[in-house]
Amino acid sequence: MCATCGCDQPGMIKITNVRDALFPQLHHHGHTHNHNDEHQHNPKRTQVDLEQDILQKNNLLAERNRGYFEAKEITAFNLVSSPGSGKTALLECTLRDLGQELNFYVIEGDQQTTNDADRIAKYNTPVIQINTGKGCHLDATMVKDALSELKPKEHSVVFIENIGNLVCPSMFDLGEQKRIVIISVTEGEDKPLKYPDMFAGSQLCIINKIDLLPYLKFDLPKLIEYAKRINPQLEFIELSCSSGEGLEQWYTWLKRQLATTEIVS
Ligand SMILES: Nc1nc2c(ncn2[C@@H]2O[C@H](COP(=O)(O)OP(=O)(O)OP(=O)(O)O)[C@@H](O)[C@H]2O)c(=O)[nH]1
């Protein structure tokens, strides 16, 4: 995991408020401790200890984020997928179609660029871009820092688009109410079996790009069967951000989640 892939190294995280272009690129890196001593390598600690330590700290901070969301009756969603499955495309459709009705805020995670935040900003939605450098996931500290810049209003909806990666983001609770895994039909139906953690920890699986089904050998029932083997409670929505097919079902699901936190009456 990240202790071995090196994405927890200091000094890599950059947070940019794209919409307001107000503040300079800040130095954030998801640690609460003193730089001088605790970044030193301690050979006595095993990698397993280090991983547990990182995840425990993250879980504590994720609970704080959850408390923040609950106190303000904000509903937060963590969007995860492999690169290019259509996370930003789904957000664009949602902001276009529901932007007048609901109060949205977006936190974008990518290793580099503000491309996705720039796309979101076109919908006049407050958006923060987190660039993780070599980091392959968002963590709860990064989200906390982004929230302190974003300042979402009460009763709003916060979408967190995670780094495109089906592995590491599965381990990091961000404090969201629901995690949504997006898979596109070009990726192959075996992905739930190959990357089970991502499907095990998600509540909704969006199957995107169904407009391409006529051109592909993709066994959609098999994908659902594999994913249910990993997580029998997982819900599924098939849609296409390009053609618009299935989007209404997504909006209905989304509003159902908000109703439970009384954002929609
Ligand atoms: N045919 C088709 N293409 C789509 C659909 N949704 C997204 N795309 C295309 O897929 C590509 C990737 O979409 P993005 O929304 O950038 O995907 P992403 O998951 O946000 O990608 P990363 O942030 O880089 O991980 C773009 O070229 C989109 O136009 C769809 O429903 N059908």
Ligand SMILES: [Mg+2]
């Ligand atoms: Mg994206």
